[in-house]
């Protein structure tokens with residue numbers, strides 16, 4: 049696939065950042081309280097800079113697996129937009145943050161997202177007999193609006209744009 053296909057699709061993209069603070073949690077509430085519940089990010093990619101306190105977990109083969117913090121290391125992961133654009137060749141990462149009773153935690157997250165009018169259907173080069181088209185063509189604005197209006201659980205966000213969706 050041509051690099052310029054993706055450059056053209058994501059020509060006007062933006063980036064915003066959040067500073068996430070996770071306070072400690074009373075022992076009696078551990079297990080009931082999440083720093084962030086399991087979610088995927090509605091982004092192209094997300095770049096994370098966590099501090100050295102563990103907490104981030106990713107879902108792998110139905111198990112939540114802790115991500116070991118490595119000092120001064122960025123974690124880059126795929127978001128929903130790239131899953132759609134790649135016709136599911138890249139998968140959006142399901143992740144969550146757990147808290148602990150001893151140490152507060154900080155992370156900086158930087159989210160890359162496309163402009164509202166970006167057509168999110170995958171480039172033609174990615175579609176062939178072995179990789180049939182999964183999603184209808186839709187704009188990022190439609191995706192984002194549907195996501196908030198319908199309060200869809202994460203995995204269902206992109207499903208709403210599947211060709212086979214009712």
Ligand SMILES: O=C(O)CCC(=O)C(=O)O
Pocket residue numbers: 066068084089096098104143145154155157
């Ligand atoms: O704090 C973290 O390590 C993850 C933050 C996160 O998932 C997010 O901001 O979407």
Ligand SMILES: [Fe+2]
Pocket residue numbers: 087088089094143
């Ligand atoms: Fe996230």
